[in-house]
Amino acid sequence: MRLLVLGGTAWLGQQVVVTALKRGHFVAALARGESGSVPPGAVVVRADRSRPDAYEVVRTQDWDAVLDVSRQPGQVRQATAALHERSQTYIFVSSGNVYADTSVPHQNENAPVLDPLTGDVMESMETYGEAKVACENAVRDTFGGDRMLVARSGLIGGPGDTFDRTGYWPLRFSRPAVSDGRVLVPDVPELLTQVIDVRDLANWLVDAAENKVHGTFNTTGESIPLPEHLDVARHVAGHTGPVVKARPHWLMAQDIEPWAGERSLPLWLPVPEYAGFSSRDSAAARAAGLRHRPLEETLADTLAWERARPEYGHRRYKRHAGLSDFDEAELLSLLS
Template sequence: MQILVVGGTGWLGGEVVRAALARGHDVATLARGVSGAPPAGVRALTADRDDAADVARALAGVRPDAVVDTSGYTVAGARTTASHLAGVGAYAYVSSLNAYRDWPGSPIRGVDDPVFGEPDDDPADYGPMKAASERVLARALDDRLLVVRSGLIAGPGDPTGRLGWWLRRMARGGPVVVPVDVWDQPVTFVDVRDLSGWMVESVECGRSGAVNATGDVGVTTFGRLLELCRDVVGDDARSPVTWAERDDATLLAAGVQRWVHLPFWVPADEARALWDIDTSSARRAGLPSRPIEETVTDLWAWLRGQPEALDDDAAPAGRTRPGLPDDVEQALLG
């Protein structure tokens, strides 16, 4: 099978490429060419996806059997691929749970929950952009489109630094500021390897429709995740880790930013809906969910092999540096 991976040189796209190669497919990538080259044996196509003429040039004579689109960040980009790749047999588009209009303020009860699509929605905003891109592709591909509304992705190679920050902070040891209300709070992730392999298998069999692609609610809790990070780091920590529990009011008064300074944390009243996601569509479609212990262990092994990734001052390219600033942490511990 000839598979085109759109954005196949980044983290998720690279995993999709490796999964497709492992399953014996011929693979090409379509990317801007700024994130490195794909593995040997993969045909690299370079274009600005928002430029219709540039995409037409790059795809001239290219007739893939299937597409896995991991890099949809503009509606214009969705239009270019929709116009040039509408004849493929299967197309998997990585959307986001942010496409749902009422989330995270309200739970996601299923794939039929309303998505953004009102006239006053700004297509430059992430959620409305994903929902609008879904519609553009659906008009071109109809029942050959699989919409993968992804939740949080984790695993080795993670460029976001969010779960990695917790592991790095455990490695520093000593008292670690943690929210007091999270020990029983569900959290959920999808491992990048599970998601990528499943998407390749999905285009092989022509799977279509929409899927909430994340792990099952209840697989772990925020508290268990913190304990797991501490345990996985283990003897690599400079000193024993202890918990410095602070309630939501104290964290907010100290200037702790939701989600950013303590990755995955929002106040308890907001968290109830944030993590309440119906994933029955994913389970019916066969999306695997490996144990979170394996994901965290493998991420720590990857971090240990990347000295620059262990640097507390390093920020992922183009992203806000995750983690608690030293001055805020000291004020909370003081």
């Protein structure tokens, strides 16, 4: 198979390239090279997707599949126009953020989506969902339903998660902020989580390219209640200290953010307004071959990766999600 990856230097794109190369496929990665390096073995095509000549080299070749992870509608429109006669399949990695209603659990791919972003450029993450809808529409308009695959991904986790959402909990349980080993967790037993391992998603995307799978799919992890997810994180970390639960209204009163960002607790989301955000129905993708490794393996491997990071051991290192040791200790003192 001849696979063209638009990107291939960031987390998921790199994993797709590695997976396809291991299977013996010819892989080319079109990228500026600013997000990282292209895995050895792939052909590197240096190009800036914001330029009109970005696809001059690859549009002269035939491809079995093109894989795109962009969030910029203008880039996707330009790519699909340049490659629609050269590629049999266009695979676009979208997001569950495209859905209009986050409160209804277990919705499938037929649930209503947001209105598409009207411009070519997503200026901020506030319009991420709308931008992904516009990207999906560009692929659908050019390639049609019988030559396109849209993978609406849930939260991606595993080794390499520099967004810090799936690594925070096993790392926190392995390295509590206070001497008696207490760890603060959100008390939301009704909240579901859906983490898909980056390696499992990459495997399925390459499978889909090989088998010419077409259509729109929710590609999420298995639905697991947040307390169960935290129990797995605690187990892989070997944590035996006390777990201190805090209700959402108390956390919000302390200016703790849900999901991500500074002073946040990853994976926590307010309910009922976000009851459907991490409980999408992915039965169609599973029927099309999506397989999940155990969450314990994902979190154990993520913890090992966290411990190997150059930042490990620097407690003043500012993460993209989670509480600092100082903030955690302060909150625990308020609850004691």
